[in-house]
Amino acid sequence: MIIDCHGHYTTAPAPHQNFREAQLAAFEGGLALPTPLTISDDQIRESVESNQLKLLRERGADMTIFSPRASAMAHHIGDEQVSKQWTRACNDLIRRVVELYPETFIGVCQLPQSPNVSISNSIEELERCVLELGFVGCNLNPDPSGGHWTSAPLTDKSWYPFYEKMVELNVPAMIHVSGSCNHNFHATGAHYLNADTTAFMQFLQGDLFSDFPDLRFIIPHGGGAVPYHWGRFRGLADMMQRPALSDHVMKNVFFDTCVYHQPGIDLLFDVIDIDNILFGSEMVGAVRGIDSTTGQYFDDTKRYIEALNLSKQDYYKVFEGNARRVYPRIDALLESRGL
Amino acid sequence: MIIDCHGHYTTAPAPHQNFREAQLAAFEGGLALPTPLTISDDQIRESVESNQLKLLRERGADMTIFSPRASAMAHHIGDEQVSKQWTRACNDLIRRVVELYPETFIGVCQLPQSPNVSISNSIEELERCVLELGFVGCNLNPDPSGGHWTSAPLTDKSWYPFYEKMVELNVPAMIHVSGSCNHNFHATGAHYLNADTTAFMQFLQGDLFSDFPDLRFIIPHGGGAVPYHWGRFRGLADMMQRPALSDHVMKNVFFDTCVYHQPGIDLLFDVIDIDNILFGSEMVGAVRGIDSTTGQYFDDTKRYIEALNLSKQDYYKVFEGNARRVYPRIDALLESRGL
Numbered sequence: 001m002i003i004d005c006h007g008h009y010t011t012a013p014a015p016h017q018n019f020r021e022a023q024l025a026a027f028e029g030g031l032a033l034p035t036p037l038t039i040s041d042d043q044i045r046e047s048v049e050s051n052q053l054k055l056l057r058e059r060g061a062d063m064t065i066f067s068p069r070a071s072a073m074a075h076h077i078g079d080e081q082v083s084k085q086w087t088r089a090c091n092d093l094i095r096r097v098v099e100l101y102p103e104t105f106i107g108v109c110q111l112p113q114s115p116n117v118s119i120s121n122s123i124e125e126l127e128r129c130v131l132e133l134g135f136v137g138c139n140l141n142p143d144p145s146g147g148h149w150t151s152a153p154l155t156d157k158s159w160y161p162f163y164e165k166m167v168e169l170n171v172p173a174m175i176h177v178s179g180s181c182n183h184n185f186h187a188t189g190a191h192y193l194n195a196d197t198t199a200f201m202q203f204l205q206g207d208l209f210s211d212f213p214d215l216r217f218i219i220p221h222g223g224g225a226v227p228y229h230w231g232r233f234r235g236l237a238d239m240m241q242r243p244a245l246s247d248h249v250m251k252n253v254f255f256d257t258c259v260y261h262q263p264g265i266d267l268l269f270d271v272i273d274i275d276n277i278l279f280g281s282e283m284v285g286a287v288r289g290i291d292s293t294t295g296q297y298f299d300d301t302k303r304y305i306e307a308l309n310l311s312k313q314d315y316y317k318v319f320e321g322n323a324r325r326v327y328p329r330i331d332a333l334l335e336s337r338g339l
Numbered sequence: 340m341i342i343d344c345h346g347h348y349t350t351a352p353a354p355h356q357n358f359r360e361a362q363l364a365a366f367e368g369g370l371a372l373p374t375p376l377t378i379s380d381d382q383i384r385e386s387v388e389s390n391q392l393k394l395l396r397e398r399g400a401d402m403t404i405f406s407p408r409a410s411a412m413a414h415h416i417g418d419e420q421v422s423k424q425w426t427r428a429c430n431d432l433i434r435r436v437v438e439l440y441p442e443t444f445i446g447v448c449q450l451p452q453s454p455n456v457s458i459s460n461s462i463e464e465l466e467r468c469v470l471e472l473g474f475v476g477c478n479l480n481p482d483p484s485g486g487h488w489t490s491a492p493l494t495d496k497s498w499y500p501f502y503e504k505m506v507e508l509n510v511p512a513m514i515h516v517s518g519s520c521n522h523n524f525h526a527t528g529a530h531y532l533n534a535d536t537t538a539f540m541q542f543l544q545g546d547l548f549s550d551f552p553d554l555r556f557i558i559p560h561g562g563g564a565v566p567y568h569w570g571r572f573r574g575l576a577d578m579m580q581r582p583a584l585s586d587h588v589m590k591n592v593f594f595d596t597c598v599y600h601q602p603g604i605d606l607l608f609d610v611i612d613i614d615n616i617l618f619g620s621e622m623v624g625a626v627r628g629i630d631s632t633t634g635q636y637f638d639d640t641k642r643y644i645e646a647l648n649l650s651k652q653d654y655y656k657v658f659e660g661n662a663r664r665v666y667p668r669i670d671a672l673l674e675s676r677g678l
Contacts, residue, residue: 142523149486149523184481184488189540189575193564194533201528221571225532225564231600232560235626235637236528261570267606287574298574 001339002302003323003330004056006174006220006256006280007064007105011051012093013043020072020086027078036089044096051284053104059302061281065327066094067108067139071187073178076146080114080121087112087125095133106330107135108174113144115151119162126162130169136329138166140173140217142199147182147191154199155206163212170328172216172254175199188286196224200253204237204245209252216252216326218278222259222268230271246273254326256280257301257318260287265304274314278322279305340678341641342662342669343395345513345559345595345619346403346444350390351432352382359411359425366417375428383435390623392443398641400620404666405433406447406478410526412517415485419453419460426451426464434472445669446474447513452483454490458501465501469508475668477505479512479556481538486521486530493538494545502551509667511555511593514538527625535563539592543576543584548591555591555665557617561598561607569610585612593665595619596640596657599626604643613653617661618644 015037022034056064068090075083087110094107109129111122129135140162143149152158154175166173177195178187185191196219209215219226226233234245242248254276259265268277279302287298296303305318324331354376361373395403407429414422426449433446448468450461468474479501482488491497493514505512516534517526524530535558548554558565565572576584593615598604607616618641626637635642644657663670 147488149488149521151523153523182488184490184492184537184541186540186544186575189543189572190533190537193536193568194529197532197536197564198523198529201525202523204528205525222567225536225567228561228564228567228603228606229532229598231598231603231630231637232626233528235599235628235630236525238628238631239626259568259570260574261610263606263609264567264570267567267602270602271600287571287578289574289577291570291574292577298570 001063001334002061002319003279004061004064004281004283005218005278005323006258006282007052007066008069008282008285009066009094009097010069010284011047012069013039013047015039015043016089016093019089023082023086024078027082033082033085039093041096041100044093044100048097048101053101055283056104059300061302062104064105065108065136065323065330066097066105068094068110070139070176071179073110073139073141074146075113075141075144075178076115076181080112080117083114084112084125091125091129091133091135094135098134106333107133108137108139109133109135111138111140113141115145119159123162123165126165126169126171130171130329135171136327136333137171138173139176141177142175142195143177146178147180147185153202153206155202155208160211163215167212167214172218172326174218174220176220192221192286193224196221197226200224200226200233200249203249203253204233204242205240209249213252216254218254218256218326220256220258220280220282222257222264223255223272227255227268227271250276254278254322257305258282258299259301259304260298261291262304262307265301265308269308269310274310274317275322277318278326279319340402340673341400341658342618343400343403343620343622344557344617344662345597345621346391346405347408347621347624348405348433348436349408349623350386351408352378352386354378354382355428355432358428362421362425363417366421372421372424378432380435380439383432383439387436387440392440394622395443398639400641401443403444404447404475404662404669405436405444407433407449409478409515410518412449412478412480413485414452414480414483414517415454415520419451419456422453423451423464430464430468430472430474433474437473445672446472447476447478448472448474450477450479452480454484458498462501462504465504465508465510469510469668475666475672476510477512478515480516481514481534482516485517486519486524492541492545494541494547499550502554506551506553511557511665513557513559515559531560531625532563535560536565539563539565539572539588542588542592543572543581544579548588552591555593557593557595557665559595559597559619559621561596561603562594562611566594566607566610589615593617593661596644597621597638598640598643599637600630601643601646604640604647608647608649613649613656614661616657617665618658
């Protein structure tokens with residue numbers, strides 16, 4: 001079984017976006033927020049079958065851990081109520097995709113974060129999604145300001161109530177920023193990668209996993225700049241008299257494989273322990289075209305991994321085993337199906 | 340000849356830092372700024388001979404392109420006058436190092452940037468350093484706010500007067516941020532790498548090099564996350580209907596080799612054209628220790644490059660030729676010495 005740990009519903013039917021626009025217009029006009037528009041099952045089927053499902057089948061993967069479009073979370077737009085309503089609508093839509101294709105999709109939720117609003121206020125939605133909707137994890141935004149980085153670092157105690165709930169529910173979080181309203185940062189070309197690098201360095205500096213030995217994070221996009229600069233991070237840990245990264249960070253932090261060329265994947269697997277790598281493609285996501293140098297989709301990361309000639313055991317880890325370990329609720333679900 | 344394109348005076352004698360502290364205390368107290376303290380030639384010799392010169396000799400390099408300590412530029416502290424005075428003191432000290440060791444060091448200047456102050460105000464110091472002190476380039480900070488990223492992107496026309504002067508003087512700039520006053524960003528573990536990635540993506544998005552075909556930038560730290568995510572950037576350029584990176588960006592942008600492990604250097608040279616890579620070590624810099632897995636200094640990047648078994652011609656490019664091409668004033672100086 002091949003599980004893609006990183007898929008977003010980037011192709012949601014038009015009424016979903018239309019609702020968002022009406023919602024923001026109402027907010028700006030000081031009017032009551034509208035209710036989400038009706039979306040039919042057929043609209044959902046069409047949006048998925050011609051995109052994610054089609055590519056999944058073509059590429060030979062079995063299951064996608066699926067969450068709302070990351071760039072559209074836009075926690076910096078509107079206020080907490082706007083974020084809450086939008087988040088519920090996004091998560092409910094993921095739930096409907098999962099209901100229509102339970103063999104293929106499994107839900108991960110967006111959180112109703114908002115700048116200067118306590119992360120504790122996101123606990124309720126996490127519980128709803130995990131306990132009522134059957135989701136297996138969440139996307140946690142380290143910068144709800146959208147590129148102004150006004151929050152406390154992820155190791156700050158203000159995040160702890162949320163981490164306690166994650167541990168209690170036994171769900172991991174993917175660290176994932178949203179769109180950028182800072183004109184210095186292109187979202188998918190700078191802000192995403194910067195956030196990945198930033199989060200890792202915060203974990204290196206802090207002692208978060210002494211306080212939460214069971215907390216688990218996935219840092220997407222191949223860990224940002226981290227594997228390429230692995231010597232730098234090992235050296236910084238040494239200079240700062242932190243423990244070795246293998247003990248201090250890498251028992252709790254995992255990287256996906258959203259690195260869109262063979263040399264990058266080669267380096268990732270060369271440098272990072274196989275137990276810390278989860279197959280992911282971010283499909284349909286940041287980069288949708290075909291690489292003229294290979295004739296294949298940039299984001300068909302399964303090809304790059306298959307070119308590595310790993311052992312059978314290592315392939316099992318990257319494609320399935322690590323995901324089942326990091327997301328125990330997936331493991332339980334698959335077991336209940338005899339898988 | 341082996342030229343290290345990235346060295347900072349991180350070991351300046353104590354009176355330099357004492358002056359800085361007195362200067363900032365005076366600023367905060369609303370008093371007249373003090374004048375720089377006297378530093379003897381012997382103090383300078385000692386600070387360099389036991390550090391940069393010692394390591395340079397041990398590692399077998401010949402020359403370092405030398406600039407003030409990057410993390411201490413701290414453009415976000417004080418105001419424009421404070422930045423101007425500190426910048427002059429830092430640059431004057433670099434000039435003295437070069438005068439004492441003209442065969443080994445060649446100067447690159449800090450700029451008197453300050454948040455919300457026009458970059459045009461840095462032209463005078465650039466001219467002074469190049470025309471009077473014999474410097475060959477500058478370090479340009481894309482974020483003088485120190486981690487709040489309040490400036491316009493590097494492709495914005497507000498930067499153009501400075502670029503015109505760079506072209507006129509025929510000097511390149513290394514894109515280099517300073518310390519971070521944003522608690523999310525560790526300076527050398529996150530802010531530096533994020534800035535490198537951010538600058539590259541700004542160049543990809545913009546059309547700066549159509550306006551300035553002769554403008555040249557060095558992006559340090561191996562280009563941040565860029566080479567590791569080279570497929571992502573090629574794919575984004577394709578999606579955004581930009582020209583190929585080789586034409587659009589890489590005629591004007593160069594990466595150094597400040598990547599502190601063998602797999603990272605392997606990837607850099609695998610992915611980036613040899614004409615775009617300049618040997619650099621950032622010594623004595625961000626990571627000063629010895630890698631326990633190799634028994635060698637993390638930042639002894641010459642070793643990693645030598646392990647690549649490049650052709651003689653390619654070694655010439657990385658160690659000398661590219662630096663002479665990107666910094667024409669170095670080439671002229673060396674030619675005047677018959678080198």
